[in-house]
Amino acid sequence: MYNAEDFLSLSNEERLTAETLRPSKTYWADVWSRLKEDRLAVFGLAVIVAVILFAVFAPILSRYEYDEMDFNFSNDPPTMTHWFGCDMFGRDLFVRVAYGARISLAVGFIASFISLFIGVVYGGVSGYKGGRIDEVLMRVVDVIYSVPAMIYVILLMVVVGPGLKSIFITLGISYWAPMARMVRAEVMRIKSEEFVIAARVTGASPSRILFRHIIPNAMGAVLVTLTFSVPGAIFTEAFLSFVGLGVSAPMASWGVLCSESVPAMAIYPWQLFFPAGAISVTILAFNFLGDGLRDALDPKLRK
Amino acid sequence: MMTEEILRVENLRTTFTTSAGEVKAVEGVSFTVNRGEVLGIAGESGSGKSATMLSIMGLLGDAGRISYDSLSFMGENLTPESVKSIRGDKIAMIFQDPMTSLNPVLSVGYQLEEALRRHKWQGNIHGRVAEMMTRVGIVPADERMRQYPHEFSGGQRQRLMIAMSILCSPELLIADEPTTALDVTVQAQILGLLREIRKDTGMSMILITHDLGVIAGESDRVIVMYGGRIMEEGTSREIFGSPSHPYTRGLLHSLPKADGKRERLIPIEGQPPDLLNPPEGCPFVKRCNEAMRICLRRKPEALTLSETHKYSCWKGAEESC
């Protein structure tokens, strides 16, 4: 049953082969592998990619221009030639929705990135410095919070004047407050972690500690907040355009399209359906992705 | 004294499904607990000592699956349903962190009374809770029952948990690292308290800990676990007096000498077991300095040294083959 060989002592080589080494995985590869498991998040990501491709390529490939009027097709329902139908001026809605996607996505991303930049720097300084400086900086955030965001976006729009550029600016400078608060909380938490203390013991400079140790560890939470702030910005832009403070015709953002179609929505429902649907699907997709990201970044949270 | 078996576990297996793969936390563990005795389960992180107890108590949650040949408590088979009524009643548990078992927004008196009501206690509920709190040294009981968990120190919270666990006069107390979070002087108090309660009530105890000193001081019999399996089992004297498994010996050698002789420690080399990729044979093979070729491929059978002393190692099986 047994050979004498079985009872030979293990040589060092045999011992080493018994050692199994798993392939190295970086933090982000790990996050990605967990994110892939989450069906809703993958679905959200796929939808976002699809919307981006749609925004980039549909206007190029379509034979219609977004502002090309043809009164023969005025208020046509969806057909083989005009997939989403036409508006009252006979403009092709498919192209206009795609064009709207460009504007809405651009507003969403650029406004979020402006708020990301301001929020990370502001929150980072506030959390890292602490004490009096933190106190003052956070009271400013409180004041911004205490005014309902919409009122103050509208006020800014009235002052700066409607248009795409002013939407970027107003959204950017009004959306950073939650980001700043979140970054501050993260920085405060990470600041007291032992690896930061270890860096201080080594003699590392404050900027090295902030940029090499604290910020990289806060990026996960920043990314989640960013994913949730994009749909917020898209929605705000749609709302502003809807009430006439955003971009104006013939430019087409999703909000403008909705606004144009509302008066006749009982008669030509598709004119409202497609842009409104695009807004809903995109916002939902970002929320799915954000939820998935949050879980993937913090596996403990899932249970 | 007649030994009466109160808990019997045969061939328990527990598997967890994680995103990284299947983890065999417990692999074929069998043991018994007799009335009035203290069974110590020693093991390091990943040894499966806590998973064993959670499996028996049906507290694993969704991710874990268990199987066994037999599982009985006081002669009756334990099923996932029946264990629910026994839990907290005939079998009680205390954990390392008492805070997780106490609700921070309810007074401790209310929580202890609730525990009694849940088990349909007949008689004066308030009186029983006050009696048990006094028993564990939380006085004046009436006043302290109105307090909330955060008003108690770590040691007092563990006392509270002990009071809660003995409310229904359990036959068996499972203590999972009950003093790991406590300082040595408080640890001595808590262990002393548990000893007194056992003397008064004759309850049995399973003491799970990584601290060999605590095991040596409190246990009648000891099980040493590694990588989900029992490596060695015996009376306290057998395990500490004549350790037979290379792992048990290694553990004892890695501790500083009790008499203070400053000899170099002899550590167990290598790293704790990787539960995702367990070796085919003995889980300890990679770190064992007596490992042989067969240890890589086949799991050793248990060898009997005395009625109470068993260990699983090919080194001893060698002669008999």
Add this chain to the structure above:
Amino acid sequence: MLTVEGLTKYFHTQSGTVHSVDGVSLTVSRGETLGLVGESGCGKTTTGRTIIRLYEPDKGCIIFDGHDITHMNQRELLPFRKRIQMIFQDPYASLNPRMTAGDIIREPMIVHHVPKDEHTDRVNHLLKLVGLNTEQAGRYPHEFSGGQRQRIGIARALAAEPEMIICDEPISALDVSIQAQIVNMLEDLQKSLGLTYLFIAHDLSMVRHISTRVAVMYLGSIVEIAGSDELYTNPLHPYTVSLLSSVPIPDPEKSSQRKIIPLKGEIPSAINPPSGCKFHTRCPNAKPECKTITQILQDKGNNHLCACPFV
């Protein structure tokens, strides 16, 4: 090498002033290991962190190798940061999860301007020194076990080529079988590199094993200091006596023969520490005058200092 005189650190919180460290004096000579033991909340970690100037001391002075570093600013401290390093308790929290093992060990070299072309060689040398493979330099902390991470933490401390290391509970988060590996390694490194250790821990038997001298702390003050064997065989202060009697012994025979001297209650709050001798509320031989005496370490002979006047 290190002299600390009357070191005091209070923390002001909403519930009051926490007297974390209250007049701690100690000396550590070159090449020795001073063990600092005590229960949680006794201020041993704060003592270590104040000595290394992570906290600003409120009173007292810290003299390292003849230089008063008590009030130096961060710039002046930089050369001393190189000479005193620290090892931490939690091998999970003390390594930046976004940096590779190699980058973690390299950081002190960057901070202290070691020429760039030497970095890789030195990182590899340090990895080998702490018993890791050089191939593991590119791996992230979560890919290592607890013991291996602690080795990375030690390599990081050594990267600055320090003369003294403050070890803050370096083994208490590790499994028993791994603890001995780390303790042996710390001993070997001490011998080969001539290091001086301040070894903070609550595991009394390990402290006895590794230390030349041991200081016992209670509620922010040192109650007894003596040579390691002297302290363990002949403890004088009632707190030390009780503490040592409470340590579990991994031997059932000895364990059953030994008598535990239990302490009443738990360590009082450091916000309102008891007057006089801080231990009088739990001391088995407390006398009325203990409430008013001042705690001073007195030499009881044989370099054995004890704060209790009645022994």
